[in-house]
Amino acid sequence: MEKEISQAVIRRMPRYYRYLGELLESGIERISSRELSVLMHVTASQIRQDLNNFGGFGQTGYGYNVSFLHDEIGRILGLKNVNDIIVVGVGNLGRAIANYIIAGDEAFSLIGLFDLDKQKKGETVCGIPIMHTDELKDFCTSRKVDIAVLSMPKENAPSVAAELISYGIKGFWNFAHVDIDTPSGVAVENVHLSESLMNLSYEMTGGGV
Amino acid sequence: MEKEISQAVIRRMPRYYRYLGELLESGIERISSRELSVLMHVTASQIRQDLNNFGGFGQTGYGYNVSFLHDEIGRILGLKNVNDIIVVGVGNLGRAIANYIIAGDEAFSLIGLFDLDKQKKGETVCGIPIMHTDELKDFCTSRKVDIAVLSMPKENAPSVAAELISYGIKGFWNFAHVDIDTPSGVAVENVHLSESLMNLSYEMTGGGV
């Protein structure tokens, strides 16, 4: 790879993407970093710096073409190819995530549901039947699976993740309250709800006010 | 307030809390910043700096008492008092969050469910009946409500949040794909699933590998 782009920059890109999408829907064709900075409550300088990590998408004296920039950021974020996803752990949260993926961006496609509980086998969620985790190996070695959602209890998450890594899964969306160790080349994105809620609690007591 | 503590530090506290909780369960009584740093894959220096923002919890030559430190961080995070929560928007995600809160830490108590759809009124989730958002005013002005979960479609989130702010709600756990503007003294913690998934997508294509 060339120059390393910092996590701080990367984590801001989806937010740019969202705002540009909304501008696009409003029929706005161009926008300057100054205007966008007002909208998003960040500095214009930061916007220009962030974007220039990936290339010069703007035009001197004009600003940025909304549609073009939206498209470019989508490309940067990898939304131009389809990621096939399985959900492992179909409790309340797993079900919600499954629905979420189906209703969401077409860059993400739900192709399988698995649970550790044999009793759930055969139940369907959004028309997709739940399989037992025994069937993971067959499924993952015979089909392209890009991302596995880990939405099972934390006790099981590390061993299931290790198994999935051995089948070649390259990305985990981890909702279990545990850190998943992965070899390089395998990505983990954590959604730790409990930590998020504790941060809110902090802001409401010691912190913010 | 005294000295401002940075967001970076605060966001690490829940993770310390989690690790200390696990150590506590394993019956480990003391730990040094060095040992903890190995466990958590961070530097010992950072751990000591982070903790010393809140006070000297350790003992020279000894390290930290696990139980004491766990307790102190819990106190810092505001987990010693109960936060009463309502969920507004009882779709798949709202239901999952409701279950999550009920099953989770006793510092968070689910006391009401609301939906914008009148058809859902009377349905129960975990034994709690769903009310219509018309009833928010009565409910929020007659009871203590600390936190509102925003799990409705993004179109409705800003107006509902504004209404809740007028009733005195001081914290929002926002799952809607929109930024919520709040006056000072009102906290917002965002869980933007779409942005999280895009970050994973990025890591798997352009980024990490």
Next chain:
DNA sequence: TAGATTGTTAATCGATTAACAATC
């Protein structure tokens, strides 16, 4: 006591902001 480890200051590193020449 000797060894271990904190709390804290100083040094380094990285990220954000400001400024401005280039140019559409």
Next chain:
DNA sequence: TAGATTGTTAATCGATTAACAATC
């Protein structure tokens, strides 16, 4: 052309890491 706005360099600010005296 004159005004606007980028891309990019330099300056500032903040966060992380290293180092070590204090001390249990």
